[in-house]
Structure formats: C-alpha cells, structure tokens
Amino acid sequence: MSMINLLVVFFMIIGCSHNTPTKKSLSLILGCSIHNQDGKIIKSFPGTNCVYFPDGSLVSYNPVEKLLQKFDKNLSVIWTLPLHVHHGIHLTHENKLLINSSVVKENIRYDEIFLIDLHGRIQKKYSFYEHFDEIKKNFVSGKHSFEPYKTSWDQNLNFTHEYSHLAASYEIAQDMPGFAQKGSILLTFNTYGRGVYVLSKDFNKITHYEKLTVGIFHDAQSVNSHEIVYFVNTGRDKRSRVEFYDVNKNKVSKTIDRDFFAFFAGSVQIVNDDLVLVTDGKSKHGKVPDLQIEKNLSLQNMVELSKETFNRIIYLSGKGEVIKELHLDFKIGSAKLQDVQSFLKHNLGL
Amino acid sequence: MEKLFLVALILTSFNACTSLKNIDNNRLINFKNGTVMKMEFSDHQKARTYAMERRLLILRKFEVMIEPYFGTANAQSCQSNLSSDLLKSNKSTLTALLQLPVSGEEHVIHDCLVENNTHWVNIELLVCDKNFYDIRQYSPIKSKPDYKDKFTCP
Numbered sequence: 001m002s003m004i005n006l007l008v009v010f011f012m013i014i015g016c017s018h019n020t021p022t023k024k025s026l027s028l029i030l031g032c033s034i035h036n037q038d039g040k041i042i043k044s045f046p047g048t049n050c051v052y053f054p055d056g057s058l059v060s061y062n063p064v065e066k067l068l069q070k071f072d073k074n075l076s077v078i079w080t081l082p083l084h085v086h087h088g089i090h091l092t093h094e095n096k097l098l099i100n101s102s103v104v105k106e107n108i109r110y111d112e113i114f115l116i117d118l119h120g121r122i123q124k125k126y127s128f129y130e131h132f133d134e135i136k137k138n139f140v141s142g143k144h145s146f147e148p149y150k151t152s153w154d155q156n157l158n159f160t161h162e163y164s165h166l167a168a169s170y171e172i173a174q175d176m177p178g179f180a181q182k183g184s185i186l187l188t189f190n191t192y193g194r195g196v197y198v199l200s201k202d203f204n205k206i207t208h209y210e211k212l213t214v215g216i217f218h219d220a221q222s223v224n225s226h227e228i229v230y231f232v233n234t235g236r237d238k239r240s241r242v243e244f245y246d247v248n249k250n251k252v253s254k255t256i257d258r259d260f261f262a263f264f265a266g267s268v269q270i271v272n273d274d275l276v277l278v279t280d281g282k283s284k285h286g287k288v289p290d291l292q293i294e295k296n297l298s299l300q301n302m303v304e305l306s307k308e309t310f311n312r313i314i315y316l317s318g319k320g321e322v323i324k325e326l327h328l329d330f331k332i333g334s335a336k337l338q339d340v341q342s343f344l345k346h347n348l349g350l
Numbered sequence: 351m352e353k354l355f356l357v358a359l360i361l362t363s364f365n366a367c368t369s370l371k372n373i374d375n376n377r378l379i380n381f382k383n384g385t386v387m388k389m390e391f392s393d394h395q396k397a398r399t400y401a402m403e404r405r406l407l408i409l410r411k412f413e414v415m416i417e418p419y420f421g422t423a424n425a426q427s428c429q430s431n432l433s434s435d436l437l438k439s440n441k442s443t444l445t446a447l448l449q450l451p452v453s454g455e456e457h458v459i460h461d462c463l464v465e466n467n468t469h470w471v472n473i474e475l476l477v478c479d480k481n482f483y484d485i486r487q488y489s490p491i492k493s494k495p496d497y498k499d500k501f502t503c504p
Contacts, residue, residue, distance in 0.1 A: 032414075033460060041453055041454055041456065041458045042458070043456070043458060044411070044459060046410040046411040062410065062414070063414070063417070064410070064413055074389065076400060155420070329466060348387070350407060350411060350459055
C-alpha cells in the first residue's frame with residue numbers, strides 16, 4: 001500500500017469516528033455532566049443542575065443540602081446560597097441566573113422564581129404563594145374545585161401537596177407583539193391553569209396567560225417574534241411530540257411527531273435552522289414502552305413506566321427528520337447543546 | 351518507511367490518550383498509569399482547606415450519584431464502592447485517601463455502580479506545607495487495587 005493510500009485510509013477512519021451532526025465545539029449538557037455529541041462523558045460535577053462559564057467557573061445546585069453554589073476554576077467555593085432549585089437553571093442575556101425555586105407552607109409547595117446575579121445576590125423574585133389570590137382569580141377561576149394536588153416528587157423537600165408545578169423558565173429573547181416584551185420570562189406551568197405564563201421583566205406580575213390544549217408539557221421557549229416551542233408529554237391518546245405554537249393565531253403552527261415517549265419529563269432545543277435536539281425516555285432495554293398500556297393508564301402505571309425509562313437524545317433536522325439517536329443508561333430530564341470549550345479548557349475538573 | 355509511519359501514527363495516538371500531567375516534584379513524575387496535580391498556596395492553612403474542600407466535593411459527588419438508586423438494592427452496593435479515609439494529619443502535612451469507580455478514558459466520577467464504570471481510581475490528597483497534590487492511580491474495573499496511602503511529603 002502506498003503512503004498516499006495509507007493517508008487516505010487514515011483520514012477516512014478519523015472522518016468516520018466523528019460523525020457529529022453539528023459544530024464540534026458544541027457539547028451535550030446533561031445537568032452537571034458534560035458529554036461529547038456521541039454521548040461519551042467528558043466531565044462531571046457534584047449537583048443536579050449546573051451552569052458553566054468561559055473562565056472555568058460554574059454554578060451548581062446541591063439537592064441534598066439544598067445549596068446553590070458558585071465554584072471557581074479550581075473548584076473552590078466562591079459563594080453559597082441556601083435555596084431549593086428545581087427543573088433547571090438558565091442564564092439571561094445579562095448573565096444572571098434564572099432559577100425555579102419553591103416555598104413550602106403547611107405542607108403545600110408553591111413555586112418561586114428568582115433572578116440572581118453571579119455574586120450570589122438575589123435581584124428579583126416572584127412568588128406564586130404571595131400572588132396566590134391573583135393567580136386563582138385571573139387564571140383558574142373556571143375550575144369547579146381548586147384543591148392542592150397530592151404529590152411529593154422531590155425527596156429532598158418536605159411537602160405533600162402543591163398548587164403549581166413550574167417546569168421551566170426562560171427569558172424571552174425578542175419582543176413578541178401582543179404577547180410579551182423582550183426580557184420578560186416565559187413560564188411552563190403545569191397543574192391548574194395548564195399553559196404558558198408571561199412574567200413581567202420587573203418580576204412584579206403575570207402579564208399574559210396562554211392556555212394550551214395539551215396534557216403535561218415541558219420546556220416552553222420563545223423561538224421568534226410570534227412562536228413558542230415546547231415538548232408535549234405522552235398522554236392517553238398520543239405519544240409525546242414537539243409543538244410550535246403561534247401566539248398571534250392562538251394555534252399550533254407545526255408539530256414534530258417522531259414516536260417520542262416521556263410521561264413526566266422531556267425537552268426540546270432549537271439549536272439552529274438545521275438542528276433540533278429532543279430529550280425523551282426509553283426503557284433501559286432499548287424499547288419504547290407499549291402504547292397499548294396507555295388504554296388503561298392510571299397514575300400508578302404511569303409512574304411505574306416512568307421508572308423504567310431512561311434517556312434518549314434525538315438529533316433532528318430543521319424539517320424534523322431523525323439524524324441520530326443516543327441512548328443513555330441514566331435518567332436526566334433535559335439535554336442541551338452548548339459551547340463549553342473555554343470552560344473545559346480552564347476548569348480543573350473533579 | 352510505511353511501517354515507520356504506521357508506528358509513529360500509533361505512538362502519537364497512544365500518547366494523546368495517556369498523557370500525564372507533569373509536576374515539579376521529580377519524585378512523583380515517574381508515577382505509572384496515573385495523574386498528578388500540584389497546586390501551591392500562599393500558606394499551609396489555605397492548602398489544607400483546599401484539600402478538605404476537594405475531598406468533600408468528591409464525597410458529595412458520590413452522594414448525588416447514589417441518589418437515583420435510593421430505596422433499591424443498588425443503593426447498598428453503591429455505598430460499598432466508596433472507601434474514604436483521612437489518614438494522617440499533623441501541623442504541616444495532611445493525607446486523605448479515596449477509592450471509587452470511574453468511567454471512560456477521561457476517568458470521570460459519574461456513576462456509583464461498578465457495572466457502569468471502566469476503572470477504579472485511588473485518589474491521594476496530600477498537603478505538604480504550602481503545596482497540595484492530587485495523585486491518582488487507575489486500575490481496570492476487574493482488578494480492584496489495594497487501598498492504602500503511598501506517598502509521603504519530601
């Protein structure tokens with residue numbers, strides 16, 4: 001074999017082993033672990049929710065002690081804030097932390113949303129407990145009964161019931177005329193008054209409520225000046241799907257339906273025009289649970305099925321065609337692609 | 351010539367995967383199949399605090415790893431996969447030893463179950479005056495290494 005042939009073979013091998021559907025600089029972020037685009041783990045940190053910064057520092061939530069902490073690049077603690085955190089932490093365009101938290105009153109959990117700067121100082125707060133009457137009057141008045149929902153999904157927080165179940169908070173990146181101002185917060189709101197809420201930029205009030213005709217849903221984000229996108233969970237009649245919703249026309253404008261499956265979690269990310277990332281669940285044995293069972297769905301067998309499912313990450317083209325699937329051996333609610341090269345370069349690791 | 355090229359190629363790839371972090375202390379550079387990290391602090395107390403914080407962070411990571419298995423038979427086997435001791439401490443030195451399973455080429459501390467990992471790691475956190483060392487030795491998951499401290503301060 002000539003040298004040239006050898007080089008050709010070599011570069012073919014290199015090419016084959018990097019079958020990534022998007023820019024190499026993007027890594028998969030699964031809470032506090034960082035993976036390459038093929039799912040191989042690169043780094044992992046203590047906590048369930050992490051945010052990574054280019055200088056190698058990170059913010060992490062420790063669920064056992066209910067502490068939000070910032071670490072420097074050598075993993076020394078810079079600050080600690082006692083706070084319950086759930087369903088992810090996101091950064092705003094001003095580099096502030098947008099956090100879903102909770103307050104428990106008489107065994108009932110209520111959601112709270114915090115805006116915290118990178119020095120660990122609370123800048124703004126909205127409490128569903130403090131605005132309970134307003135929410136009840138304006139957004140769930142049609143309900144015959146308005147009783148707290150029995151649940152205790154977080155073993156680290158002592159509660160038996162909840163009124164609200166906030167599943168995601170994202171800053172709205174651009175003005176959405178008639179719906180939301182740039183910089184306000186889009187809330188994915190399950191339980192009573194299921195739909196998306198818009199929290200004003202100053203965190204003083206809910207300015208808009210859009211009821212969605214879906215069951216449980218997750219991860220609502222603004223896409224452009226008139227659309228939001230979210231992941232709809234598996235229900236009695238249908239498997240999970242991704243929906244784009246036009247807030248001007250008040251209807252679903254596009255659906256991506258590719259046999260997704262997740263009862264209680266799931267996420268979506270519009271990476272760019274050519275790439276959509278979806279996280280759902282699949283059994284550890286590689287099978288999607290049988291849809292037949294859904295004919296007799298009860299909360300109990302939903303919970304049991306959910307325990308059996310582990311994560312699947314699906315890369316889709318902008319048109320919704322499946323490019324690639326990854327199956328993970330562990331559970332996590334949401335995977336997102338993010339450029340953390342500078343973080344990886346500077347952080348010492350554990 | 352072609353053979354030489356292939357050998358060079360293989361060696362280059364191998365080196366990229368197994369490169370060790372050099373440290374100043376010659377006594378530790380020849381440490382086989384492991385990594386050594388050294389950090390110098392302005393005083394001994396800071397080095398000691400950093401070592402204890404790092405130990406706690408690893409323990410906490412392990413604690414969170416067990417969480418998905420709470421209430422299952424796996425939780426107990428997870429607990430037994432962690433060994434952790436504070437071995438020696440006096441005015442100018444401190445030694446802490448940890449042993450746990452890690453995963454993949456990057457040796458990531460990620461899951462507490464042996465079956466989900468590829469290696470064991472012995473971590474020795476050593477403080478010598480103002481210097482902190484994190485010394486790691488890896489072994490394939492099928493051959494659990496001895497659990498004891500191996501290094502002393504110069």
